[in-house]
Amino acid sequence: MSAHNIDIQLNPVKSTITLGIPIIILCFLSSFYSIIDLYWIGGLGTSAIVCMGYISNFIYAINNLGDGIGRSTNILISNAFGAKEIEKTEKYAEQGLLLILTLSIIIPIVFIPLVEPICAMTNIMQYCEQIYAYIAPCLGFIIIIMINNFFSAILGGEGDTKRATIIIVAGNIFNILLDPILIFNLKMGMLGASIATIAGGIFSFILFVYLYSIKKDTLVKIHLNGFKLDLEIIKEIIFLAIPIIITNIIITIIGIIITYSLHIYASPIAVFTYIIILNIQTTVFTPIQGILKGLCIVTGHLAGAKRFLEIKKTIIKIFSLGLAIAIFIAFALSIFHVPIINMFSTEYVVMNEIRNILMFVVIYIITFPIIMGSSYVFFGLKKSSYTLMFLIFNLIALTTFIFIFNHILCLGSIGIHLSIILSNVLEAITMILVLRRMLNSKINALNLENESCQVIN
Template sequence: MSQKTKGVELLLGDPRRAIIKLAIPMMTAMFVQTLYNLADGIWVAGLGPEALAAIGMFFPIFMIILSFAAGIGIGVNAVISQKIGMKDKNSADEAAKTAIFLVLVLSLILTISSLLLIKPTLRLMGARDDVLQLSLDYSNIILYFIIVFMFGNVGNAILRGEGDAKRAMYAISIGSILNIFLDPVFIYTFKLGVKGAAYATIISAAVGCFLIFYWFFIKKSTYLSIDLRNFRINLPALKDILSIGIPASFAQLSMSVAIFILNSFATRAGGQLGVAVFTSAWRVINLGTIPMIGASTAVTSVVGAAYGARDAKKLETAHLFAIRFGFFLGLCIMTLILLFAKQIAFIFTYSQRGQIIFKDLVDALMVLSLFLPGTPFGMFTSAMFQGIGHGGKSLAITIFRTIVMQVFFCWLLVNVFQVGLSGVWWGIVIGNLTNAVVAFTWSRFVIKDLKVQFQNLG
């Protein structure tokens, strides 16, 4: 398809309308995906704590693998939207083809290396006996199909890059909903246990992956023309994708590292129960950030198109509107958590043993809810930097928030002032707010420089 699609027209039109129209489908898709993750845990929990622990052991490894796909996806999303803004469809086509080739090669490398390393890695993480075997049963199935997850992730990013957020939503949501229903069938009806959970996950991901494949290569109904016959690596496109994608992958990894460090502070301040409080409260806060994560993908696409068109005013409008939109969302979610903190805490502490952490969990939710209104300033600025191809700046914003500011203030309050467990919550909030001020200030200087740069070019 060579004519402009509705998605492309959206990217090239009013940035405020584009942010809303692109954000809502991705917010919906990520909410459905979160429901699947919750349902998956519930179904597996029926097999016993060993099965739940086994999948929990594999989860961070799988997230590291997917961080590579996420990085490539962010890179190709930004590059495609930039080229569309430039009205250079041929270069956008080349970027999409290069990203698909890159993900095929990377999937092969990761599949072979992860299959060889999975057992010693799980042992290193502390998996033993039944938990180790169950984790291997699950992971050895998933790892053979890394290509499915990586292609789905990057294909989804290509759709977002050309402004087709609705089909991106369909691919994610259909697979996630299917998985919710397949889990009990494979786990309990077919009596496959954790292997059944793995098969259900693969089949569901494959359905979403096939939809993307069908749109790209069979129906050919996307704006971009993706034909891999006689394909040759486009080095400029590869360089552009990796310059954004590699920092984005490291940003994903830095967040995992930060959670590990924050867990250690929670342990120091409150023992094992402190970790239980942090884990439970942070799940709620992460749920609250889902709408913003969905909106951030829209920011990258819309800003990328504005940058490609050398339209600094449109770029600035998109960035500021997104922040106002995200700030309003954050205030609303924060208010809901503050109003219903006790009810939310009860969900995690309904057992007799769980009641021991009820008060601490309520306190944690009350403080950590303040994290949400400040999040868009850093998150959307990071997405804006990705959209204009400044991957290093995006990585710097993420590391400054997660590993520098949050860790520093947690250390200060827990180790120096010895505030206790509440010091962890206030450290996270103060670190995030500090980052919000720095990130937003930095964004204003960058946009100001872009205005001057574009005026000189014009």
């Protein structure tokens, strides 16, 4: 067992933060890349940013088909390390990669022809040409993005988040450098932004191939002869991945509902503002998200070793840290939002819309550690279906509140953001209560098992 895995068992809180630091850097730079990408695309006009609001939801759903396989494989590898079943980690990695390759062939064939019908169905045909110019090349090369996400997850599963971060960040930097050249210098517009994204992914892919096929110093090995179909392991990966994939699809649906509701009940300015705020939120959330992703890995290792009391203690400390960071971020954003927003627009209507929804943004930031943290712990416990169940609950609550506040009370964008907050608060409270009950049940069952063993001995 590697030093990473030994440290996770002995110092779970320290390991959560240690594993989280490279992920924080990755999340921050990825979010920063998204903001820079949005900044360059913003030079094409307001309509281009509105397009990205729809594109990002669609791309998120497609990418996360691969991410679902990668994350489920990551969790199973973490559990196998915790149970000291090292050989099994390689089988999970090989069968997971086989699934990724299969998906990367199916996705472009199925989804590229659906872009225009989806635009027509959602009444956004005025944006269809720009959306297609960006999304079609990305779907055509989806194999690159999916494999990068997968290899990054595998490295994380063995506790090596540092090299995974370096490789992904290198691709994002390459993307950022290409953006202005392709978008403006070569006058390729949205197509240029798409090609820059693909080129960045190819750069990361080359580095992953070097690491696994040439350097070969990873703990989890992937052998070509492992590409023989193993139905039992495939079923295990898919069983855990399906709730994760559906969860990501529902997150996309929620994003589309919010974007479309703002478009219908408010104005294009409200959509524009929401997209900007969403990207800012993603960036400022990176310290919390990085630590919570580290918690997922640690939870997987400890669950494999059946150390549920340590999981509970670790969760309490990490959640407290996450809440403290969230409160600081909310306070800072409430003070410094003006210069941040001015990076994207200095129009009075945009600033006025930001002021109207700022309170809701602050509350959302504070609920984020509980919702995201509980989700990652459920993933680590191999209970991804619980996260799915709570997200469905959130979706039902969100659509109900939007109907009440907007269709009946006609509150506009404020009603939509109020709906987001109320549904998130309800989800956070319910998740933490269920998680607490689940861990207490596992701890009690393990204590009874140990007592029975002592009596027999």
